[in-house]
Amino acid sequence: xxxxxxxxxxxxxxxxxxxxxxxxxxxxxxxxxxxxxxxxxxxxxxxxxxxxxxxxxxxxxxxxxxxxxxxxxxxxxxxxxxxxxxxxxxxxxxxxxxxxxxxxxxxxxxxxx
Amino acid sequence: xxxxxxxxxxxxxxxxxxxxxxxxxxxxxxxxxxxxxxxxxxxxxxxxxxxxxxxxxxxxxxxxxxxxxxxxxxxxxxxxxxxxxxxxxxxxxxxxxxxxxxxxxxxxxxxxxx
Numbered sequence: 001x002x003x004x005x006x007x008x009x010x011x012x013x014x015x016x017x018x019x020x021x022x023x024x025x026x027x028x029x030x031x032x033x034x035x036x037x038x039x040x041x042x043x044x045x046x047x048x049x050x051x052x053x054x055x056x057x058x059x060x061x062x063x064x065x066x067x068x069x070x071x072x073x074x075x076x077x078x079x080x081x082x083x084x085x086x087x088x089x090x091x092x093x094x095x096x097x098x099x100x101x102x103x104x105x106x107x108x109x110x111x112x113x
Numbered sequence: 114x115x116x117x118x119x120x121x122x123x124x125x126x127x128x129x130x131x132x133x134x135x136x137x138x139x140x141x142x143x144x145x146x147x148x149x150x151x152x153x154x155x156x157x158x159x160x161x162x163x164x165x166x167x168x169x170x171x172x173x174x175x176x177x178x179x180x181x182x183x184x185x186x187x188x189x190x191x192x193x194x195x196x197x198x199x200x201x202x203x204x205x206x207x208x209x210x211x212x213x214x215x216x217x218x219x220x221x222x223x224x225x226x227x
Binding site: 034043046049089106 | 203
């Protein structure tokens with residue numbers, strides 16, 4: 001089955017700095033890679049996703065990159081703000097069929113004012 | 114549009130008691146799943162369903178039971194609660210796994226077993 005490794009487990013940055021969270025996956029058939037943000041006391045919320053036919057996707061201050069050859073993908077947050085503080089999860093799955101996504105263990109991002 | 118609704122939000126059980134965690138979605142999603150979240154362990158899949166009448170086990174199914182009689186509802190039953198089941202439980206749904214917009218999660222049920 002699929003195995004998703006996520007690093008680091010904790011990331012502490014100063015407001016305005018950039019933050020990068022990295023994930024690797026094992027199943028070369030995976031082709032859909034979403035990222036979720038979980039604020040304290042809430043359920044995870046999808047913030048951005050990328051499909052295997054795309055190398056990079058941006059949405060304002062967040063971006064995701066995918067390297068299919070190396071089987072890794074990353075979340076980039078620029079100009080971090082205190083409200084970016086949360087736990088971030090990556091996941092990998094296949095589009096279609098009954099394949100259920102596999103999640104990484106999460107990264108706790110702390111943005112210091 | 115309520116999305117995914119979980120009830121209750123908090124629950125305390127005594128060891129050996131049984132209970133049902135409710136999950137309902139109003140988006141006509143085919144896929145529904147139950148996860149538990151424990152510190153340092155991320156989201157672990159308990160059971161999932163790919164449509165009404167179809168369920169399957171995930172990574173940590175022992176001690177839990179599910180059924181899917183309608184598209185909207187996917188209850189999770191704890192048969193005989195144990196302290197190891199103290200956790201935060203999330204229900205999630207998607208149109209189809211990995212096809213459209215990923216999962217929509219509920220707000221969670223925090224369960225404590227004493």
